[in-house]
Amino acid sequence: MHFAQYYLDCLSQASYLIGDQNTGRAVLVDPRRDIDEYLADAEAAGLRIELVIETHIHADFLSGHLEAARATGAEIAFGAAAETGFPIRRLRDGERIFLGRSGSDPQPRPGAQSGSESGTEPGAESGAEPGAESGAESGAASGTESGSDPAPRSGVTLTVLATPGHTLESICLVIRENPDDDVPFGVLTGDTLFIGDVGRPDLLSAAGHSPQDMAARLYRSLHTKLLALPDATRIFPAHGAGSACGRSISTETSSTLGDQRRLNYALQPMPQDAFVRLVTAEQPATPGYFAHDVALNRDGHPLRDPAPPAPLTLDEALTARDTQGAALLDCRPAADYARAHLAGSLHTSLDTRFAEYAGSVVAPGTPLVLLAASGKEHEARLRLARIGYDRVLGHLPDPAGVLAAAPELTRRSNRLGMADLLDRLPLDPVDGLQVIDVRNPAEYAAGALPGARNIPLAALADRLDELDPARPVILYCRSGNRSLIAAALLEAHGFTDVSDISGGYTDPANPA
Known part of the structure; x- marks a missing residue:
């Protein structure tokens, strides 16, 4: 089995590439929008990504399912309860996805994945993405169980668990190196179970589902699905410490179910009503961009444009501010910003949780002009794209020089x-x-x-x-x-x- 976790510290976000090395079949789970790393690793390992799975409709980042599907030809899959604006495969509770071989499969290994993010069409609309909606299992590209092939199966197998609570469509994926293994290799828990915490149940409150109702669903998902797995099962969540999707998530990026049963405050023995009170209290405030990202992840969005931001003059930047409502976003280190910055500019440093903080102070859809240290403007644009902030008009090269040349527009923080x-x-x-x-x-x-x-x-x-x-x-x-x-x-x-x-x-x- 090929198993790789990709952890993005700046968003506390984890994605996964799982494949069977005998057949070359692979799935990509919860990818970010910049997908070249996944594609390169799949090609190096001789894997073909046939299915892109989302454990739920994410709120804290703009997922790369559309970019990955366009680059690979893979289907996009969500839990059966998901409602999306683009074709998906619906994964049912208990459904098994076989990446290995059946007795009737040909022996030669499939070819490696090809394609790269740079080969996508920037700005292409999501309605043209590959993948067909399917409520039934099929033996097609993903190797999903059909029930019509009596030949014995072997190799990497994923079992879908419907685990509503964080969201209605949330799923977990139990990974076995062979279908009949008593102890799974691990389970991808999405935002249902974290290391040291559980997913917050209040993100759907504005959509007619109370936090208390979602917390009750989460309790049942944890106790009837995840806690029924063996203690040795490894846990691989979608987020780590710092994420606003939980209250007290650990810095560890994996654990075992047994350790979490002992150490996770939310998994201690308690009745459902006590659990509901516990997990609905003192949740962190949600950044303003969360609702924006939910809508884009659910309804579709243009593909990411990987081009670097264009250089602008100070006059062009100020004109964009005055005529287009552009925000001047200073991405430099805090000490540099405090020492001198353009009057009226916003600030969040690339040295911190840049995208999350930008999404807290800049309204979605706002045009942006970036002020970043030399060579950092591309990183700033990429990190903004990861939360769906694509309206970057350009950047001011050499911010320190610009500020020195315009002292009448410069302010100092107190x-x-x-x-x-x-x-x-x-x-x-x-x-x-x-x-x-x-x-x-x-x-x-x-x-x-x-x-x-x-x-x-x-x-x-x-x-x-x-x-x-x-x-x-x-x-x-x-x-x-x-x-x-x-x-x-x-x-x-x-x-x-x-x-x-x-x-x-x-x-x-x-x-x-």
């Missing part, structure tokens, strides 16, 4: 130390100071400055009307990254007296 803030506390309503904690609710609940209000960064753009732009604002987070991003957002919306804590929050009662 960054304070923790001691500076403590000098202005205890808070007195008379002085009008607004202290805002932009961390997530669980971080805030664990300890915060007296009198500080919690408005998570992911929610700030939608809650600006709760703040008074005529009064001073001080923002803080854990390290100073999110607070600087928040300060830039406020300044871009006309707040004139904005500061943030450069080193992040330190509990005054326990400075160590």
